[in-house]
Amino acid sequence: MTSRAGPRAAGTNGSDFRQRERVAPKYQMCAALKSEVRKLNLVHLLLWLLVAAQVTVSHFNLVSHDTVSMPYQWEYPYLLSLLPLLCSSLSLPKNNISYLVLSMISAGLFSVAPLIYGGMEMFPVAQQLYRHGKAYRFIFGFSAVTVMYLIMVVAVQVHAWQLYYMKKLLDSWFDTTQEKKKK
Numbered sequence: 001m002t003s004r005a006g007p008r009a010a011g012t013n014g015s016d017f018r019q020r021e022r023v024a025p026k027y028q029m030c031a032a033l034k035s036e037v038r039k040l041n042l043v044h045l046l047l048w049l050l051v052a053a054q055v056t057v058s059h060f061n062l063v064s065h066d067t068v069s070m071p072y073q074w075e076y077p078y079l080l081s082l083l084p085l086l087c088s089s090l091s092l093p094k095n096n097i098s099y100l101v102l103s104m105i106s107a108g109l110f111s112v113a114p115l116i117y118g119g120m121e122m123f124p125v126a127q128q129l130y131r132h133g134k135a136y137r138f139i140f141g142f143s144a145v146t147v148m149y150l151i152m153v154v155a156v157q158v159h160a161w162q163l164y165y166m167k168k169l170l171d172s173w174f175d176t177t178q179e180k181k182k183k
Helices: 027-060 075-091 096-134 144-182
Strands: none
Touching: 027 075, 027 144, 075 096, 075 144, 096 144
């Protein structure tokens, strides 16, 4: 090695750094998984804001109920899905396994469970709409059940991918901590 002012080491022209500056594949995978989880957290936040806006607008009567209908029952517990979002965001900077596990458990409880309940709650209304063409709730002129089912389809995919990437990230972090304990 050389100091700043000293001579260069014998037998090198300074281009032998490539083999030393490689990032191990497990750390590359961790970085990629963290990036995917962050992107999905952003989409989750946007979905949460849509549901929160509908609940807020309808409860404070900011617009008439003809424009934005009253929310379905599943939307209230879905508002708690902000908790897994915060836990996963807190777990990423320092690779905190506890927050990530808490995020995964609460995602099932506060994100996926309300969506399943919502699908069952809105099914008779959707069935009536598609059989008889009658809708009683509207969001900006569109059938509320149709709009909410579209949001649910996107939300189910986002939460499924979030859980998948968080599980892979958790496995990656767990393997890293096990290696450190062996040493």
